Amino acid sequence: MQISDAMQTRLQDHPFIEFINKIQMDIANVSISCTSLFHNTSPGFPTYVTMRDIVSNYIYPNTLKVIRITGADIKDALELSASYFTLKEDGTIIVNPSYIEPKPQHYNYDMWEGISYVLNISKPIGERVESLQYKGTPLNMNEEYEVVMNNYRASGGGNFFMFQNKPVIKDIPTDMSELIANYILKHKKIEATVNNNWKVIN
Numbered sequence: 001m002q003i004s005d006a007m008q009t010r011l012q013d014h015p016f017i018e019f020i021n022k023i024q025m026d027i028a029n030v031s032i033s034c035t036s037l038f039h040n041t042s043p044g045f046p047t048y049v050t051m052r053d054i055v056s057n058y059i060y061p062n063t064l065k066v067i068r069i070t071g072a073d074i075k076d077a078l079e080l081s082a083s084y085f086t087l088k089e090d091g092t093i094i095v096n097p098s099y100i101e102p103k104p105q106h107y108n109y110d111m112w113e114g115i116s117y118v119l120n121i122s123k124p125i126g127e128r129v130e131s132l133q134y135k136g137t138p139l140n141m142n143e144e145y146e147v148v149m150n151n152y153r154a155s156g157g158g159n160f161f162m163f164q165n166k167p168v169i170k171d172i173p174t175d176m177s178e179l180i181a182n183y184i185l186k187h188k189k190i191e192a193t194v195n196n197n198w199k200v201i202n
């Protein structure tokens with residue numbers, strides 16, 4: 001679960017991100033989750049995980065919330081996350097400068113588990129989400145889904161206004177770093193998995 005390239009971790013499903021989402025889904029007892037890689041020096045987890053490793057990755061005192069949102073809200077959130085990327089003239093995917101200056105906002109790009117999707121950065125902003133599915137069928141834009149995310153995002157932080165004022169189904173007030181530690185202590189041996197449920201293409 002170690003991270004050697006933060007950009008690559010944001011372009012294709014990575015075991016560390018999948019692990020964080022799986023913890024969130026397990027704790028909240030829901031089937032859809034989103035999280036972010038907070039900064040470019042997140043090291044991921046080594047073979048033996050200490051509390052220092054946890055706080056080196058999860059640097060904010062976030063808690064978790066489960067909110068009820070529509071399929072359209074999920075798509076809008078993915079489109080906003082897709083604006084984190086842009087293309088160089090040669091077609092290479094890079095970080096949109098607006099997420100770097102005046103201050104880095106890498107934490108405002110989310111990666112999801114429980115749904116599958118493709119972000120096509122060659123398309124215009126707002127039209128980049130493709131192949132959006134839930135349990136093997138197209139995500140219903142009008143259906144409501146219960147999704148776990150951190151409290152910052154659930155309140156609309158990072159311009160995710162589609163999440164503001166949505167029904168809160170569950171509030172989990174324990175710091176996420178503590179939840180991760182408790183999960184590892186409980187399970188002791190953690191298997192790194194990656195199901196490649198999403199990717200970013202150009």
